[in-house]
Amino acid sequence: MHPQRCPFDLCFQWEGKTINVERKDFTGTGGSQSDYVASIVNQSSHLYRQVLAGRELQDPLIIVVLGDDGDIIQAINKIVINRGINGQKAEDRIIEYISMVEDFEANCIGMNIQIWRLKIDPWNRMLQCIMRILHGGDLTVFRPRPALNERQAMGLSILCGKGLGPAKSKGILEKFFVSLVPRKPDTYLDDCPGIGPKSAKAVQEALMISSKCVNRPKGKRSKVKRQSKGLS
Known part of the structure:
Protein backbone atom coordinates (compact mmCIF):
# COMPACT_ATOMS: atom_id res chain seq x y z
CA MET A 1 0.00 0.00 0.00
CA ASP A 138 6.62 -21.78 15.74
CA LEU A 139 6.52 -23.19 19.27
CA THR A 140 8.77 -26.18 18.62
CA VAL A 141 11.70 -24.42 20.30
CA PHE A 142 9.66 -24.40 23.54
CA ARG A 143 8.69 -28.06 23.47
CA PRO A 144 9.74 -30.09 26.54
CA ARG A 145 12.95 -32.05 26.38
CA PRO A 146 12.31 -35.59 27.71
CA ALA A 147 14.88 -37.27 29.92
CA LEU A 148 17.11 -39.91 28.37
CA ASN A 149 15.04 -42.80 26.92
CA GLU A 150 11.77 -41.30 28.23
CA ARG A 151 10.45 -40.71 24.72
CA GLN A 152 11.30 -44.28 23.68
CA ALA A 153 9.68 -45.68 26.84
CA MET A 154 6.43 -43.81 26.20
CA GLY A 155 6.49 -44.80 22.52
CA LEU A 156 7.05 -48.47 23.33
CA SER A 157 4.22 -48.37 25.87
CA ILE A 158 1.84 -46.87 23.30
CA LEU A 159 2.87 -49.36 20.59
CA CYS A 160 2.40 -52.40 22.83
CA GLY A 161 -0.86 -51.19 24.33
CA LYS A 162 -2.57 -52.29 27.51
CA GLY A 163 -0.44 -54.17 30.01
CA LEU A 164 2.87 -52.51 29.24
CA GLY A 165 3.27 -49.18 31.00
CA PRO A 166 6.24 -46.78 30.98
CA ALA A 167 7.88 -48.52 33.96
CA LYS A 168 7.99 -51.92 32.22
CA SER A 169 9.05 -50.22 28.99
CA LYS A 170 12.06 -48.67 30.73
CA GLY A 171 13.08 -52.12 31.95
CA ILE A 172 12.91 -53.47 28.40
CA LEU A 173 14.89 -50.53 27.04
CA GLU A 174 17.74 -51.33 29.42
CA LYS A 175 18.36 -54.46 27.32
CA PHE A 176 16.81 -53.58 23.92
CA PHE A 177 16.60 -50.69 21.48
CA VAL A 178 13.43 -49.51 19.77
CA SER A 179 14.25 -49.43 16.09
CA LEU A 180 12.72 -49.21 12.63
CA VAL A 181 13.30 -52.06 10.19
CA PRO A 182 12.57 -51.70 6.44
CA ARG A 183 9.53 -53.67 5.29
CA LYS A 184 11.37 -54.75 2.15
CA PRO A 185 14.89 -54.62 0.67
CA ASP A 186 16.13 -51.53 -1.14
CA THR A 187 14.11 -49.16 1.10
CA TYR A 188 15.46 -45.90 2.49
CA LEU A 189 14.12 -43.25 4.83
CA ASP A 190 14.36 -40.48 2.26
CA ASP A 191 12.07 -42.51 -0.03
CA CYS A 192 9.23 -41.49 2.29
CA PRO A 193 7.24 -38.41 1.19
CA GLY A 194 8.25 -35.25 3.01
CA ILE A 195 11.39 -36.75 4.56
CA GLY A 196 14.48 -34.73 3.76
CA PRO A 197 18.04 -34.95 5.11
CA LYS A 198 17.17 -33.22 8.42
CA SER A 199 14.12 -35.34 9.16
CA ALA A 200 15.94 -38.51 8.13
CA LYS A 201 18.79 -37.76 10.52
CA ALA A 202 16.38 -37.06 13.41
CA VAL A 203 14.52 -40.35 12.83
CA GLN A 204 17.79 -42.24 12.49
CA GLU A 205 19.11 -40.93 15.82
CA ALA A 206 15.84 -41.52 17.68
CA LEU A 207 15.17 -45.04 16.38
CA MET A 208 18.64 -46.48 15.88
CA ILE A 209 18.27 -46.99 12.14
CA SER A 210 21.29 -48.33 10.31
CA SER A 211 23.03 -45.68 8.23
CA LYS A 212 22.63 -48.03 5.26
CA CYS A 213 18.85 -47.43 5.31
CA VAL A 214 18.80 -43.64 5.64
CA ASN A 215 19.76 -42.09 2.31
CA ARG A 216 19.26 -43.77 -1.03
CA PRO A 217 22.53 -43.82 -3.03
CA LYS A 218 22.56 -41.40 -5.97
CA GLY A 219 22.72 -44.11 -8.61
CA LYS A 220 19.74 -45.94 -7.15
CA ARG A 221 17.84 -42.67 -6.70
CA SER A 222 17.69 -41.97 -10.45
CA LYS A 223 16.50 -45.52 -11.07
CA VAL A 224 13.63 -45.09 -8.60
CA LYS A 225 12.61 -41.81 -10.27
CA ARG A 226 12.49 -43.52 -13.66
CA GLN A 227 10.38 -46.35 -12.24
CA SER A 228 7.93 -43.95 -10.58
CA LYS A 229 7.56 -42.00 -13.83
CA GLY A 230 6.86 -45.23 -15.67
CA LEU A 231 4.14 -46.17 -13.17
CA SER A 232 2.50 -42.75 -13.48
Missing part, protein backbone atom coordinates in the same frame (compact mmCIF):
# COMPACT_ATOMS: atom_id res chain seq x y z
CA HIS A 2 1.27 3.48 -0.85
CA PRO A 3 2.09 5.52 2.33
CA GLN A 4 -0.36 8.26 1.33
CA ARG A 5 -3.19 5.70 1.13
CA CYS A 6 -2.52 4.20 4.57
CA PRO A 7 -4.62 5.94 7.25
CA PHE A 8 -2.48 4.53 10.06
CA ASP A 9 0.98 5.17 11.51
CA LEU A 10 2.49 1.94 10.19
CA CYS A 11 1.65 -0.59 7.52
CA PHE A 12 3.48 -3.93 7.23
CA GLN A 13 3.14 -6.14 4.16
CA TRP A 14 4.52 -9.59 3.35
CA GLU A 15 3.50 -11.98 0.57
CA GLY A 16 0.00 -10.58 0.17
CA LYS A 17 -0.60 -10.13 3.91
CA THR A 18 -1.10 -6.65 5.37
CA ILE A 19 -1.09 -5.50 9.00
CA ASN A 20 -1.98 -1.92 9.93
CA VAL A 21 -0.67 -0.45 13.18
CA GLU A 22 -1.88 2.67 14.94
CA ARG A 23 0.56 3.92 17.59
CA LYS A 24 -0.66 5.65 20.78
CA ASP A 25 1.92 7.20 23.09
CA PHE A 26 1.97 9.26 26.28
CA THR A 27 3.17 12.87 26.31
CA GLY A 28 3.46 15.77 28.74
CA THR A 29 5.23 15.85 32.10
CA GLY A 30 5.96 12.31 33.18
CA GLY A 31 4.00 11.02 30.18
CA SER A 32 0.72 11.82 31.90
CA GLN A 33 -1.21 12.91 28.80
CA SER A 34 -2.71 10.51 26.30
CA ASP A 35 -4.74 11.25 23.18
CA TYR A 36 -5.73 7.57 23.27
CA VAL A 37 -7.36 7.87 26.70
CA ALA A 38 -8.80 11.32 25.97
CA SER A 39 -10.44 10.18 22.74
CA ILE A 40 -12.16 7.31 24.61
CA VAL A 41 -13.43 9.19 27.66
CA ASN A 42 -14.38 12.28 25.65
CA GLN A 43 -16.07 10.06 23.05
CA SER A 44 -14.48 12.09 20.25
CA SER A 45 -14.79 10.76 16.73
CA HIS A 46 -11.04 10.53 15.99
CA LEU A 47 -10.36 7.07 17.43
CA TYR A 48 -13.74 5.79 16.28
CA ARG A 49 -12.96 6.85 12.70
CA GLN A 50 -9.60 5.08 12.86
CA VAL A 51 -11.19 1.85 14.06
CA LEU A 52 -13.89 2.16 11.41
CA ALA A 53 -11.26 2.71 8.70
CA GLY A 54 -9.42 -0.39 9.88
CA ARG A 55 -12.55 -2.51 9.65
CA GLU A 56 -13.40 -1.14 6.20
CA LEU A 57 -9.94 -2.08 4.88
CA GLN A 58 -10.55 -5.65 6.13
CA ASP A 59 -6.87 -6.03 7.03
CA PRO A 60 -5.77 -6.76 10.60
CA LEU A 61 -5.53 -3.59 12.71
CA ILE A 62 -3.43 -3.41 15.86
CA ILE A 63 -3.54 -0.45 18.24
CA VAL A 64 -0.19 -0.30 20.02
CA VAL A 65 -0.35 1.66 23.28
CA LEU A 66 3.18 2.59 24.37
CA GLY A 67 2.47 2.23 28.06
CA ASP A 68 0.93 -0.01 30.71
CA ASP A 69 -2.05 0.02 33.08
CA GLY A 70 -0.29 2.52 35.33
CA ASP A 71 0.15 4.98 32.47
CA ILE A 72 -3.52 4.65 31.52
CA ILE A 73 -4.66 5.40 35.08
CA GLN A 74 -2.20 8.30 35.37
CA ALA A 75 -3.58 9.82 32.15
CA ILE A 76 -7.15 9.41 33.47
CA ASN A 77 -6.19 11.10 36.74
CA LYS A 78 -4.68 13.99 34.78
CA ILE A 79 -7.89 14.48 32.79
CA VAL A 80 -10.00 14.51 35.97
CA ILE A 81 -7.64 16.97 37.73
CA ASN A 82 -7.55 19.30 34.72
CA ARG A 83 -11.33 19.45 34.81
CA GLY A 84 -11.25 20.68 38.41
CA ILE A 85 -13.09 17.67 39.78
CA ASN A 86 -12.29 16.87 43.42
CA GLY A 87 -13.19 14.58 46.28
CA GLN A 88 -15.58 11.66 45.94
CA LYS A 89 -16.78 12.94 42.58
CA ALA A 90 -13.22 12.68 41.26
CA GLU A 91 -12.91 9.08 42.49
CA ASP A 92 -16.22 8.18 40.87
CA ARG A 93 -15.19 9.81 37.61
CA ILE A 94 -11.81 7.98 37.58
CA ILE A 95 -13.58 4.62 38.08
CA GLU A 96 -16.02 5.53 35.30
CA TYR A 97 -13.22 6.44 32.87
CA ILE A 98 -11.24 3.29 33.67
CA SER A 99 -14.37 1.27 32.90
CA MET A 100 -14.81 3.14 29.61
CA VAL A 101 -11.25 2.34 28.50
CA GLU A 102 -11.65 -1.32 29.46
CA ASP A 103 -14.99 -1.52 27.64
CA PHE A 104 -13.53 0.11 24.51
CA GLU A 105 -10.63 -2.34 24.44
CA ALA A 106 -12.92 -5.34 25.03
CA ASN A 107 -15.14 -4.25 22.14
CA CYS A 108 -12.10 -3.83 19.88
CA ILE A 109 -10.90 -7.33 20.73
CA GLY A 110 -14.43 -8.58 20.06
CA MET A 111 -14.13 -7.12 16.54
CA ASN A 112 -10.70 -8.77 16.02
CA ILE A 113 -8.82 -5.49 16.57
CA GLN A 114 -5.89 -6.20 18.86
CA ILE A 115 -4.81 -3.81 21.62
CA TRP A 116 -1.19 -4.16 22.70
CA ARG A 117 0.13 -2.33 25.74
CA LEU A 118 3.89 -2.26 25.35
CA LYS A 119 5.94 -0.16 27.76
CA ILE A 120 9.30 -1.90 28.09
CA ASP A 121 11.26 -2.13 24.81
CA PRO A 122 8.06 -1.51 22.81
CA TRP A 123 9.52 -1.20 19.30
CA ASN A 124 11.49 -4.43 19.42
CA ARG A 125 8.55 -6.32 20.89
CA MET A 126 6.13 -4.86 18.36
CA LEU A 127 8.34 -5.75 15.39
CA GLN A 128 8.94 -9.25 16.73
CA CYS A 129 5.20 -9.86 17.12
CA ILE A 130 4.42 -8.42 13.68
CA MET A 131 7.07 -10.66 12.11
CA ARG A 132 5.59 -13.74 13.79
CA ILE A 133 2.08 -12.86 12.60
CA LEU A 134 3.25 -12.35 9.01
CA HIS A 135 5.66 -15.30 8.84
CA GLY A 136 3.80 -17.67 11.16
CA GLY A 137 4.64 -18.71 14.71
Whole structure:
Protein backbone atom coordinates (compact mmCIF):
# COMPACT_ATOMS: atom_id res chain seq x y z
CA MET A 1 0.00 0.00 0.00
CA HIS A 2 1.27 3.48 -0.85
CA PRO A 3 2.09 5.52 2.33
CA GLN A 4 -0.36 8.26 1.33
CA ARG A 5 -3.19 5.70 1.13
CA CYS A 6 -2.52 4.20 4.57
CA PRO A 7 -4.62 5.94 7.25
CA PHE A 8 -2.48 4.53 10.06
CA ASP A 9 0.98 5.17 11.51
CA LEU A 10 2.49 1.94 10.19
CA CYS A 11 1.65 -0.59 7.52
CA PHE A 12 3.48 -3.93 7.23
CA GLN A 13 3.14 -6.14 4.16
CA TRP A 14 4.52 -9.59 3.35
CA GLU A 15 3.50 -11.98 0.57
CA GLY A 16 0.00 -10.58 0.17
CA LYS A 17 -0.60 -10.13 3.91
CA THR A 18 -1.10 -6.65 5.37
CA ILE A 19 -1.09 -5.50 9.00
CA ASN A 20 -1.98 -1.92 9.93
CA VAL A 21 -0.67 -0.45 13.18
CA GLU A 22 -1.88 2.67 14.94
CA ARG A 23 0.56 3.92 17.59
CA LYS A 24 -0.66 5.65 20.78
CA ASP A 25 1.92 7.20 23.09
CA PHE A 26 1.97 9.26 26.28
CA THR A 27 3.17 12.87 26.31
CA GLY A 28 3.46 15.77 28.74
CA THR A 29 5.23 15.85 32.10
CA GLY A 30 5.96 12.31 33.18
CA GLY A 31 4.00 11.02 30.18
CA SER A 32 0.72 11.82 31.90
CA GLN A 33 -1.21 12.91 28.80
CA SER A 34 -2.71 10.51 26.30
CA ASP A 35 -4.74 11.25 23.18
CA TYR A 36 -5.73 7.57 23.27
CA VAL A 37 -7.36 7.87 26.70
CA ALA A 38 -8.80 11.32 25.97
CA SER A 39 -10.44 10.18 22.74
CA ILE A 40 -12.16 7.31 24.61
CA VAL A 41 -13.43 9.19 27.66
CA ASN A 42 -14.38 12.28 25.65
CA GLN A 43 -16.07 10.06 23.05
CA SER A 44 -14.48 12.09 20.25
CA SER A 45 -14.79 10.76 16.73
CA HIS A 46 -11.04 10.53 15.99
CA LEU A 47 -10.36 7.07 17.43
CA TYR A 48 -13.74 5.79 16.28
CA ARG A 49 -12.96 6.85 12.70
CA GLN A 50 -9.60 5.08 12.86
CA VAL A 51 -11.19 1.85 14.06
CA LEU A 52 -13.89 2.16 11.41
CA ALA A 53 -11.26 2.71 8.70
CA GLY A 54 -9.42 -0.39 9.88
CA ARG A 55 -12.55 -2.51 9.65
CA GLU A 56 -13.40 -1.14 6.20
CA LEU A 57 -9.94 -2.08 4.88
CA GLN A 58 -10.55 -5.65 6.13
CA ASP A 59 -6.87 -6.03 7.03
CA PRO A 60 -5.77 -6.76 10.60
CA LEU A 61 -5.53 -3.59 12.71
CA ILE A 62 -3.43 -3.41 15.86
CA ILE A 63 -3.54 -0.45 18.24
CA VAL A 64 -0.19 -0.30 20.02
CA VAL A 65 -0.35 1.66 23.28
CA LEU A 66 3.18 2.59 24.37
CA GLY A 67 2.47 2.23 28.06
CA ASP A 68 0.93 -0.01 30.71
CA ASP A 69 -2.05 0.02 33.08
CA GLY A 70 -0.29 2.52 35.33
CA ASP A 71 0.15 4.98 32.47
CA ILE A 72 -3.52 4.65 31.52
CA ILE A 73 -4.66 5.40 35.08
CA GLN A 74 -2.20 8.30 35.37
CA ALA A 75 -3.58 9.82 32.15
CA ILE A 76 -7.15 9.41 33.47
CA ASN A 77 -6.19 11.10 36.74
CA LYS A 78 -4.68 13.99 34.78
CA ILE A 79 -7.89 14.48 32.79
CA VAL A 80 -10.00 14.51 35.97
CA ILE A 81 -7.64 16.97 37.73
CA ASN A 82 -7.55 19.30 34.72
CA ARG A 83 -11.33 19.45 34.81
CA GLY A 84 -11.25 20.68 38.41
CA ILE A 85 -13.09 17.67 39.78
CA ASN A 86 -12.29 16.87 43.42
CA GLY A 87 -13.19 14.58 46.28
CA GLN A 88 -15.58 11.66 45.94
CA LYS A 89 -16.78 12.94 42.58
CA ALA A 90 -13.22 12.68 41.26
CA GLU A 91 -12.91 9.08 42.49
CA ASP A 92 -16.22 8.18 40.87
CA ARG A 93 -15.19 9.81 37.61
CA ILE A 94 -11.81 7.98 37.58
CA ILE A 95 -13.58 4.62 38.08
CA GLU A 96 -16.02 5.53 35.30
CA TYR A 97 -13.22 6.44 32.87
CA ILE A 98 -11.24 3.29 33.67
CA SER A 99 -14.37 1.27 32.90
CA MET A 100 -14.81 3.14 29.61
CA VAL A 101 -11.25 2.34 28.50
CA GLU A 102 -11.65 -1.32 29.46
CA ASP A 103 -14.99 -1.52 27.64
CA PHE A 104 -13.53 0.11 24.51
CA GLU A 105 -10.63 -2.34 24.44
CA ALA A 106 -12.92 -5.34 25.03
CA ASN A 107 -15.14 -4.25 22.14
CA CYS A 108 -12.10 -3.83 19.88
CA ILE A 109 -10.90 -7.33 20.73
CA GLY A 110 -14.43 -8.58 20.06
CA MET A 111 -14.13 -7.12 16.54
CA ASN A 112 -10.70 -8.77 16.02
CA ILE A 113 -8.82 -5.49 16.57
CA GLN A 114 -5.89 -6.20 18.86
CA ILE A 115 -4.81 -3.81 21.62
CA TRP A 116 -1.19 -4.16 22.70
CA ARG A 117 0.13 -2.33 25.74
CA LEU A 118 3.89 -2.26 25.35
CA LYS A 119 5.94 -0.16 27.76
CA ILE A 120 9.30 -1.90 28.09
CA ASP A 121 11.26 -2.13 24.81
CA PRO A 122 8.06 -1.51 22.81
CA TRP A 123 9.52 -1.20 19.30
CA ASN A 124 11.49 -4.43 19.42
CA ARG A 125 8.55 -6.32 20.89
CA MET A 126 6.13 -4.86 18.36
CA LEU A 127 8.34 -5.75 15.39
CA GLN A 128 8.94 -9.25 16.73
CA CYS A 129 5.20 -9.86 17.12
CA ILE A 130 4.42 -8.42 13.68
CA MET A 131 7.07 -10.66 12.11
CA ARG A 132 5.59 -13.74 13.79
CA ILE A 133 2.08 -12.86 12.60
CA LEU A 134 3.25 -12.35 9.01
CA HIS A 135 5.66 -15.30 8.84
CA GLY A 136 3.80 -17.67 11.16
CA GLY A 137 4.64 -18.71 14.71
CA ASP A 138 6.62 -21.78 15.74
CA LEU A 139 6.52 -23.19 19.27
CA THR A 140 8.77 -26.18 18.62
CA VAL A 141 11.70 -24.42 20.30
CA PHE A 142 9.66 -24.40 23.54
CA ARG A 143 8.69 -28.06 23.47
CA PRO A 144 9.74 -30.09 26.54
CA ARG A 145 12.95 -32.05 26.38
CA PRO A 146 12.31 -35.59 27.71
CA ALA A 147 14.88 -37.27 29.92
CA LEU A 148 17.11 -39.91 28.37
CA ASN A 149 15.04 -42.80 26.92
CA GLU A 150 11.77 -41.30 28.23
CA ARG A 151 10.45 -40.71 24.72
CA GLN A 152 11.30 -44.28 23.68
CA ALA A 153 9.68 -45.68 26.84
CA MET A 154 6.43 -43.81 26.20
CA GLY A 155 6.49 -44.80 22.52
CA LEU A 156 7.05 -48.47 23.33
CA SER A 157 4.22 -48.37 25.87
CA ILE A 158 1.84 -46.87 23.30
CA LEU A 159 2.87 -49.36 20.59
CA CYS A 160 2.40 -52.40 22.83
CA GLY A 161 -0.86 -51.19 24.33
CA LYS A 162 -2.57 -52.29 27.51
CA GLY A 163 -0.44 -54.17 30.01
CA LEU A 164 2.87 -52.51 29.24
CA GLY A 165 3.27 -49.18 31.00
CA PRO A 166 6.24 -46.78 30.98
CA ALA A 167 7.88 -48.52 33.96
CA LYS A 168 7.99 -51.92 32.22
CA SER A 169 9.05 -50.22 28.99
CA LYS A 170 12.06 -48.67 30.73
CA GLY A 171 13.08 -52.12 31.95
CA ILE A 172 12.91 -53.47 28.40
CA LEU A 173 14.89 -50.53 27.04
CA GLU A 174 17.74 -51.33 29.42
CA LYS A 175 18.36 -54.46 27.32
CA PHE A 176 16.81 -53.58 23.92
CA PHE A 177 16.60 -50.69 21.48
CA VAL A 178 13.43 -49.51 19.77
CA SER A 179 14.25 -49.43 16.09
CA LEU A 180 12.72 -49.21 12.63
CA VAL A 181 13.30 -52.06 10.19
CA PRO A 182 12.57 -51.70 6.44
CA ARG A 183 9.53 -53.67 5.29
CA LYS A 184 11.37 -54.75 2.15
CA PRO A 185 14.89 -54.62 0.67
CA ASP A 186 16.13 -51.53 -1.14
CA THR A 187 14.11 -49.16 1.10
CA TYR A 188 15.46 -45.90 2.49
CA LEU A 189 14.12 -43.25 4.83
CA ASP A 190 14.36 -40.48 2.26
CA ASP A 191 12.07 -42.51 -0.03
CA CYS A 192 9.23 -41.49 2.29
CA PRO A 193 7.24 -38.41 1.19
CA GLY A 194 8.25 -35.25 3.01
CA ILE A 195 11.39 -36.75 4.56
CA GLY A 196 14.48 -34.73 3.76
CA PRO A 197 18.04 -34.95 5.11
CA LYS A 198 17.17 -33.22 8.42
CA SER A 199 14.12 -35.34 9.16
CA ALA A 200 15.94 -38.51 8.13
CA LYS A 201 18.79 -37.76 10.52
CA ALA A 202 16.38 -37.06 13.41
CA VAL A 203 14.52 -40.35 12.83
CA GLN A 204 17.79 -42.24 12.49
CA GLU A 205 19.11 -40.93 15.82
CA ALA A 206 15.84 -41.52 17.68
CA LEU A 207 15.17 -45.04 16.38
CA MET A 208 18.64 -46.48 15.88
CA ILE A 209 18.27 -46.99 12.14
CA SER A 210 21.29 -48.33 10.31
CA SER A 211 23.03 -45.68 8.23
CA LYS A 212 22.63 -48.03 5.26
CA CYS A 213 18.85 -47.43 5.31
CA VAL A 214 18.80 -43.64 5.64
CA ASN A 215 19.76 -42.09 2.31
CA ARG A 216 19.26 -43.77 -1.03
CA PRO A 217 22.53 -43.82 -3.03
CA LYS A 218 22.56 -41.40 -5.97
CA GLY A 219 22.72 -44.11 -8.61
CA LYS A 220 19.74 -45.94 -7.15
CA ARG A 221 17.84 -42.67 -6.70
CA SER A 222 17.69 -41.97 -10.45
CA LYS A 223 16.50 -45.52 -11.07
CA VAL A 224 13.63 -45.09 -8.60
CA LYS A 225 12.61 -41.81 -10.27
CA ARG A 226 12.49 -43.52 -13.66
CA GLN A 227 10.38 -46.35 -12.24
CA SER A 228 7.93 -43.95 -10.58
CA LYS A 229 7.56 -42.00 -13.83
CA GLY A 230 6.86 -45.23 -15.67
CA LEU A 231 4.14 -46.17 -13.17
CA SER A 232 2.50 -42.75 -13.48
